[in-house]
Amino acid sequence: MSDRPSWLDERTGWKQIWAILFLRKIPKVNWAYTLGSATLFVAINQIVTGILLTIFYVPSPQDAYDSVRYITNTVTLGWLIRGLHHWGASAMVVLAVAHMLRVIIHGAYKYPREVTWITGVALLLIVIAFGFTGYLLPWDQKAYWATTVGTRIVEVTPIIGDWLLRLLRGGTELSGVTLTRFFGVHVWVLPAALLLLLATHIFLVFRIGISAPPKKER
Amino acid sequence: MGDDVSRRRFLTRATAAIGALLTAGFGLPAVAYFVSPAKKQEAETDWLPLGSTSKVEIGTPTLFKTTIDRTTGWITESEEVSFYVLTENARTYVALSNVCTHLGCRIRWVDNQDEFFCPCHGGVFSKEGDVLDGPPPRPLDHFEVREVDGALEVKYGV
Numbered sequence: 001m002s003d004r005p006s007w008l009d010e011r012t013g014w015k016q017i018w019a020i021l022f023l024r025k026i027p028k029v030n031w032a033y034t035l036g037s038a039t040l041f042v043a044i045n046q047i048v049t050g051i052l053l054t055i056f057y058v059p060s061p062q063d064a065y066d067s068v069r070y071i072t073n074t075v076t077l078g079w080l081i082r083g084l085h086h087w088g089a090s091a092m093v094v095l096a097v098a099h100m101l102r103v104i105i106h107g108a109y110k111y112p113r114e115v116t117w118i119t120g121v122a123l124l125l126i127v128i129a130f131g132f133t134g135y136l137l138p139w140d141q142k143a144y145w146a147t148t149v150g151t152r153i154v155e156v157t158p159i160i161g162d163w164l165l166r167l168l169r170g171g172t173e174l175s176g177v178t179l180t181r182f183f184g185v186h187v188w189v190l191p192a193a194l195l196l197l198l199a200t201h202i203f204l205v206f207r208i209g210i211s212a213p214p215k216k217e218r
Numbered sequence: 219m220g221d222d223v224s225r226r227r228f229l230t231r232a233t234a235a236i237g238a239l240l241t242a243g244f245g246l247p248a249v250a251y252f253v254s255p256a257k258k259q260e261a262e263t264d265w266l267p268l269g270s271t272s273k274v275e276i277g278t279p280t281l282f283k284t285t286i287d288r289t290t291g292w293i294t295e296s297e298e299v300s301f302y303v304l305t306e307n308a309r310t311y312v313a314l315s316n317v318c319t320h321l322g323c324r325i326r327w328v329d330n331q332d333e334f335f336c337p338c339h340g341g342v343f344s345k346e347g348d349v350l351d352g353p354p355p356r357p358l359d360h361f362e363v364r365e366v367d368g369a370l371e372v373k374y375g376v
Binding site: 045048052055056063066067069070074075076077078080081 | 244247248250251252253254255291292293
C-alpha cells in the first residue's frame with residue numbers, strides 16, 4: 001500500500017476496510033472452507049435473478065402462470081434468468097447444508113463462534129422458507145399440490161393446528177390469498193431477514209476470523 | 219520476496235478478471251432481459267368492420283366504436299377503438315383517429331362549435347382533422363377507409 005492516501009481514501013478510508021476484509025490472515029485451510037463463500041455467491045445470484053423476475057412476474061391466480069410462461073418463452077434470455085433462479089434455489093440448500101456439515105465436522109461452532117453458528121442455523125431455516133414460498137409462485141399443478149400438501153403438514157400441530165393452516169393459506173383453502181402472502185414473504189420478509197442475519201454472520205467471520213482445521217494430535 | 223509480490227499481483231489480477239467476467243455475465247443478460255419489451259412490435263394491419271354507411275351523417279363527423287383483440291405481454295384483451303367517419307357526399311369517406319396528436323387523450327366532436335376538442339390541454343381540430351388551436355403538433359391521423367356492400371371498413375393495425 002502506498003504511504004500517502006489517495007483523494008478517495010482520505011475521504012472514505014476504503015483501503016483500511018479493504019485490508020480488513022480481504023488482506024486478513026487466515027490459517028492453512030482446504031477447499032471445504034470455500035463452501036460459505038460459494039453459498040454467498042449463490043445468494044447474490046438469487047437476489048439478482050429474483051429482482052429481475054419481479055419485473056414481469058405477477059402474483060395473482062389469473063396472471064402468475066401466464067407471466068412465468070411469458071418470461072420463459074418470450075422475454076429475451078428470460079429462460080436463463082428463470083433457470084438461474086430455479087437451479088440456484090436448489091444449489092443454495094445443498095451448499096448451505098454442505099457448509100454446515102463442514103462446520104460441524106471441524107467443530108468450528110465452538111467458542112468463540114457460537115453466535116456465528118446460531119445465525120448460520122437461522123440462515124439455513126430462512127433458505128428453506130425461501131424454497132417453500134418460492135415453490136408456489138409459478139402457480140402450476142406441481143406448485144399448487146406441493147403447497148397443498150406442505151401447508152397441510154402443519155395441521156397436525158396440537159391445539160393450534162387448524163389455525164396455523166389458515167394462517168399459512170390465508171384461509172381454509174389454497175387460493176389467491178395464499179399466493180400473494182407467499183409472494184410477499186418471499187420477496188420482502190425473507191430477504192430482509194436474510195440480509196440482516198447474513199450481515200451479522202459475515203461481520204463475525206471477519207471480526208473473529210475463521211477457525212483452523214483441528215489438529216490430529218489432540 | 220520479489221517472487222512473492224508477483225504471486226500476489228497475479229492472484230489480485232486473476233480475481234479482478236473473474237469478478238469482471240461474472241459482472242458482465244450477469245449484467246449483460248440482465249440488460250437484454252429488461253430492455254426486451256421495448257422492441258418495436260410489427261403492427262399487422264387489417265380491414266376492421268365499423269358498421270353501416272347509413273349511420274354516417276352527411277357533413278358531420280360520426281363516431282364509430284368497435285372492439286379489437288390486443289395482446290400485451292401475456293394478456294389478450296378486447297379493447298374498444300373509435301374512429302370519426304366524415305363524408306360530404308355519401309360516396310367518399312374519411313376516417314379520423316379520435317386520439318389527440320398532442321399526448322394521446324381522446325378528442326370529441328363538439329357539434330355547436332363545429333370542431334374537435336381535446337379536454338386534456340385544450341387542443342382544437344377542424345372537421346378534417348387540421349390543428350386549429352392548442353398544443354397538438356400535427357393533424358389527426360387518417361385511416362384508409364372503404365365501403366363494402368353498404369358497410370364501412372377501416373384499415374387498422376393491431
